Amino acid sequence: MVHLTRSLGTLLATGFVVLGAAACGNSSTVTSSDSSTTQVVVHTATSNSLVGKRFTSTSVDGAAIPGDGPLVITFPEEGRVSLTAGCNQHIGTVTVDPTRLTFGTLASTQMACPPPRDGADAWLADFTDKPLTWSLDGPELTLKDGPRTVVLIEGTDAAGLP
Template sequence: MLFVSGLGAFAAGRGDAAPAVPPFVGKSYSSTAVTGPEIPGGGPLQLTFTAANRISLFAGCNRHVGEMTVEGSVLRVGSLASTMMACPGPRAGADEWITALTREPLTWYSAGHALVLSGPGTQVLLMEKYS
């Protein structure tokens, strides 16, 4: 739970205004910790922000892509298209986990190479991936 307590200190120190283009655009991230419902099959959640309004998500089963909007510290994910693979075993619920995470607007903040997404009952810590 170190990540949760450390996040509170960071959240209090955020700036008032978000940049016009969020710092995560053009980058890829992989989850390192989740509070709330765990990712079925263990994840990790992989996110790529391909453009200022596009997102790609993968949690172990199908890849989901779609539009997103960012207003200040709020990220809204629109309708997602996905591949249609059948995923047996523990990863079978990964797609539903993504749907539940993105159903409501998410609050985001970043520090260095870390990105935190928070939604109702779930908080995900992601670290930037390098090619």
């Protein structure tokens, strides 16, 4: 009876872990051959799909980047971001949710860029001051802030060329 109660308790606890993991994201369950061990693997594809990648803008629908940018975004590691819109380099934190990017406070270099690039930093600050809707389709990252849509391509240099 003690063994049955312990097994039932383990089964219930495992079930709650599996349900909790499934509620937090994609998950898969692996059960060992003796059926006494269950391992839950939770996949966080949303943030991992951006980590280690660099994207350069190819088009902006809405208010253009002063000096034509381009907007370059790099996700060097989980929760970190580096950006430039053609003038200063900005670095900081980013929270990646399934459909939203939310930027924390960004630190930047302090170069005085000549016109028309002198407005690029203000454009970038305005673009990143609220959560952006994002989607990734192959190498194409699309960012939207409401009135603006920016399309970026992965792995291109600052001139937008592969």
